[in-house]
Amino acid sequence: MITQNPLPNLTFEPMHSCDLQEVIKIENECFEDPWSEIYYMLSLKRPRSYEYFYVARREHTIVGYIVFSILYEAAHILNLAVPTAYRRQGIGKYLLTSALEMIQAHDGREVFLEVAVSNLPAQYLYRQFGFRICGIRKNYYGRYKDAYVFRKGVETHAV
Template sequence: MCCGIRCRVYLGIIVTEMVVEKIYLENIISVIIRDAGPDDLDAILAVEESSYVQPWSRNLIEGSLENPRAFHFVACGGTESNVHGFILNLLLVDELHILNIAVGPSFRRCGIGSRLLETSLTTAQKRGAKTAFLEVRRSNIQALTLYIKHGFKVIGVRRGYYSDNREDALVMKKSM
């Protein structure tokens, strides 16, 4: 985000207005989205651990990266190895399951999560996906807002799904 001060003169009186304009970071530094591979494991784990109270383990992420039915993307800035965010997906016949998405805390609200999600939806659609599903904590407003913005709707609730605090998971679906 970028803020600035603008002055206007009305009938000889100087009026000062605060101007708030949204400037996406990805328009300032170039962020590329590329396929993720085994070499990205450490970087993905670092973003994961900075994003969740109960992060996925190294083994779980590694297993997902090696799953032949899965496909994944990372968002990189500056150099191809500078990973700011990732998304892990599973394609089961015509269903896309979004397993995990995270953007490093310093790079959030810059459009990176949207680009990762859009890239996954487009790729899955090209590979035959008709529907996308995901689960999200009821209290995770930023993720919920992101998904709603991209056309997902809540279709169910898994009561007490998360083991750390027995929080409900909302099940969301998007038809493609």
């Protein structure tokens, strides 16, 4: 799998503390119950070896980000966001493809994620990548806001 760049000058790079202002702005725009700036700040200040925070940057502007973990052979996409102004340009696919390449490189065998039952665009994106519903989490996003659990197997490297 080779990541195709959907936009000129688009990079996939680790998130840094100096990116937080832009990330939090996107987080607040995209989610009803956004992650706190403190969570991001603490995670970046004391990184865990199994957590990955990455941004898609076009020139000097963050146009999306992804947070995922890889623990043993299982990976978990925890957060993916692209601001409204940059949607439908392939940035979400670029972020997801880049993360899946890293997961594969770290010998991840399966990937899980949750997506709101009502979030049809995200479900469509994940289905394009071969994710399938394997369960439901009741009230995952708050009272009466269920989430589907999606799963995908990851191809392993040939030895």
